Amino acid sequence: MPGDHRRIRGPxxxxxxxxYALPGQEDDDDEGxxxxxxxxxxxxxxxxxxxxxQAKGSAYLEAGRTKVLCxxxxxxxxxxxxxxxxxxGAGGRLVCDFRRAPFSGPRRRRPGGAGAGGGTExxxxxxxxxxxxxxAVRLGRYPxxxxxxxxxxxxxxxxxxxxxxxxxxxxxxxxxVEMYDVVVGCALSRGAGPDAAWLLDPTRREEERAAAGITxxxxxxxxxxxxxxxxGEAGEAESxxxxxxxGLEGCQRLYPVLQQCLLRAARRRGEAAGPGPTPAAAAARTxxxxxxxxxxxxxxxxGAxxxxxxxxxxxxx
Amino acid sequence: xxxxxxxxxxxxxxRRFLKENCRPDGRELGEFRTTTxxxxxxxxxxxxxxxxxxxxxxxxxVKAEFAAxxxxxxxxxxxxxxxxxxxxxxxxxxxxxxxxEAQVASQFIADVIENSQIIQKEDLCISHGKLAWVLxxxxxxxxxxxxxxxxxxxxLLAALKxxxxxxxxxxxxxxxxxxNFKKKSxxxxxxxxxxxxxxxxxxxxxxxDPTGEEEHLATGTLTVVMDEEGKLCCLHKPGGSGLTGAxxxxxxxxxxxxxxxxxxxxxxxxxxxxxx
Numbered sequence: 001m002p003g004d005h006r007r008i009r010g011p012x013x014x015x016x017x018x019x020y021a022l023p024g025q026e027d028d029d030d031e032g033x034x035x036x037x038x039x040x041x042x043x044x045x046x047x048x049x050x051x052x053x054q055a056k057g058s059a060y061l062e063a064g065r066t067k068v069l070c071x072x073x074x075x076x077x078x079x080x081x082x083x084x085x086x087x088x089g090a091g092g093r094l095v096c097d098f099r100r101a102p103f104s105g106p107r108r109r110r111p112g113g114a115g116a117g118g119g120t121e122x123x124x125x126x127x128x129x130x131x132x133x134x135x136a137v138r139l140g141r142y143p144x145x146x147x148x149x150x151x152x153x154x155x156x157x158x159x160x161x162x163x164x165x166x167x168x169x170x171x172x173x174x175x176x177v178e179m180y181d182v183v184v185g186c187a188l189s190r191g192a193g194p195d196a197a198w199l200l201d202p203t204r205r206e207e208e209r210a211a212a213g214i215t216x217x218x219x220x221x222x223x224x225x226x227x228x229x230x231x232g233e234a235g236e237a238e239s240x241x242x243x244x245x246x247g248l249e250g251c252q253r254l255y256p257v258l259q260q261c262l263l264r265a266a267r268r269r270g271e272a273a274g275p276g277p278t279p280a281a282a283a284a285r286t287x288x289x290x291x292x293x294x295x296x297x298x299x300x301x302x303g304a305x306x307x308x309x310x311x312x313x314x315x316x317x
Numbered sequence: 318x319x320x321x322x323x324x325x326x327x328x329x330x331x332r333r334f335l336k337e338n339c340r341p342d343g344r345e346l347g348e349f350r351t352t353t354x355x356x357x358x359x360x361x362x363x364x365x366x367x368x369x370x371x372x373x374x375x376x377x378x379v380k381a382e383f384a385a386x387x388x389x390x391x392x393x394x395x396x397x398x399x400x401x402x403x404x405x406x407x408x409x410x411x412x413x414x415x416x417x418e419a420q421v422a423s424q425f426i427a428d429v430i431e432n433s434q435i436i437q438k439e440d441l442c443i444s445h446g447k448l449a450w451v452l453x454x455x456x457x458x459x460x461x462x463x464x465x466x467x468x469x470x471x472x473l474l475a476a477l478k479x480x481x482x483x484x485x486x487x488x489x490x491x492x493x494x495x496x497n498f499k500k501k502s503x504x505x506x507x508x509x510x511x512x513x514x515x516x517x518x519x520x521x522x523x524x525x526d527p528t529g530e531e532e533h534l535a536t537g538t539l540t541v542v543m544d545e546e547g548k549l550c551c552l553h554k555p556g557g558s559g560l561t562g563a564x565x566x567x568x569x570x571x572x573x574x575x576x577x578x579x580x581x582x583x584x585x586x587x588x589x590x591x592x593x
Binding site for chain 2: 004006007008009010011012013014015016017018020021022052053054055058065067069070071073097099101102103104105106108111148150152154155156157
């Protein structure tokens with residue numbers, strides 16, 4: 001790259017070997033055969049929250065081959081134009097960043113978004129994420145502050161934006177940000193031709209061959225649509241409406257998995273933090289060694305019966 | 318109470334532990350954090366590895382592409398490393414072009430590749446003067462808790478061992494390349510450079526594998542890269558307090574021991590991933 005002095009220089013230009021593949025070699029079998037799939041099937045999802053030590057809240061989501069990691073930091077004092085001029089009632093700001101790892105797609109993306117395609121597409125998706133997450137977050141509780149959400153797509157196996165949205169809302173919940181509801185994202189795509197059906201949770205191959213695609217974001221408990229991003233050619237409006245309905249149904253089906261994930265993360269956090277301030281909580285959980293001092297102090301302050309209930313742990317660390 | 322002291326006087330808090338020859342997280346001065354490695358998880362990359370050193374997490378993805386060989390050495394390919402420290406790994410990094418720390422890490426990895434000759438660049442040449450492989454090694458730090466250089470070198474090595482390149486032939490008549498994706502072969506990895514990092518406290522005390530807080534409080538850092546024959550590939554000491562020759566020797570012997578541990582770990586992992 002001519003002007004980029006901050007990175008190690010490579011060749012000026014390079015081509016992926018897939019351009020020169022021998023005829024008849026379909027590059028890499030994608031999950032599942034080309035035809036004959038249930039149009040409303042959702043790939044099994046693995047979600048885990050609270051895995052990064054340096055971020056306030058974090059979440060990792062894996063759906064099929066799509067792998068996305070999201071971290072939340074803040075609230076921080078808002079910087080930029082809004083800082084001084086914002087009125088007291090302006091509420092907080094949500095800053096979203098979406099980036100793809102260079103090795104996430106079939107072609108390597110040059111880091112830095114120097115190429116117009118990579119840079120603008122990522123910015124569009126980041127904006128879509130921000131618009132979808134804003135209705136769920138109680139920004140009014142963070143005046144003059146900003147929350148930073150960064151999503152990193154490690155591997156693109158289809159429905160990247162939907163996965164990023166879901167991961168971002170899990171990360172926000174894990175960070176303890178006040179929210180009205182979790183945001184669940186779901187993507188659909190439709191092949192070319194008048195008889196093509198809308199496919200829920202498309203894989204990368206299906207998205208590449210699609211003539212139209214749409215991503216919906218839903219607040220499941222409130223049953224409100226938080227965001228919608230779609231484009232392409234899919235016939236009349238009724239077809240789009242059917243797609244949105246299918247997408248919302250997909251989101252509802254995904255919600256219990258996310259609930260379980262957040263519960264597990266909360267339990268893990270509780271165990272790691274050691275005993276709570278109340279003596280009942282202190283007796284119920286075994287204090288970790290590092291917190292033995294805190295436990296002793298809390299027990300002594302709370303009263304004699306607390307000391308009686310956990311005598312062995314009261315000894316010095 | 319301990320937490321309060323730690324916030325107000327972090328250095329004193331650390332010194333109390335160092336006097337007892339241990340560290341706040343319970344480790345000895347010469348002990349490493351738990352190292353875990355996971356290879357081949359990113360299917361879109363030609364080779365990938367995820368390394369966790371305690372909390373520090375680095376993922377490396379290698380993508381191979383075609384390019385014309387460099388004009389000054391027509392029989393060599395390219396290996397292009399790139400270390401990315403995104404805002405999600407730590408709140409001190411901003412989004413945008415690579416900052417100083419990322420550039421230093423990228424240059425360090427490039428030096429390690431060059432000095433250790435981990436891959437002979439001639440092996441990457443397909444057709445003299447016309448076509449060669451470019452290996453783009455992208456390292457992304459997912460969680461920054463100190464000792465990024467060790468994790469990056471290890472991730473790079475593991476990812477390169479995981480890379481499988483398709484067989485390429487040049488068609489005589491058309492002069493174009495023909496790639497056969499069904500026939501894949503591993504790279505020829507000549508050496509295994511493993512890095513060991515140390516932090517220097519108060520100009521005298523050396524601790525191994527510093528966490529983020531320890532790096533912040535240290536007066537200097539040192540990274541030693543060894544290969545399996547006990548040969549030194551690279552020594553990285555960016556300023557900081559001085560070290561005597563004897564201390565440097567100690568560091569190098571510690572690095573040799575570390576090399577054996579990591580080599581064993583990597584062999585186990587690669588063995589377990591092999592298709593039966």
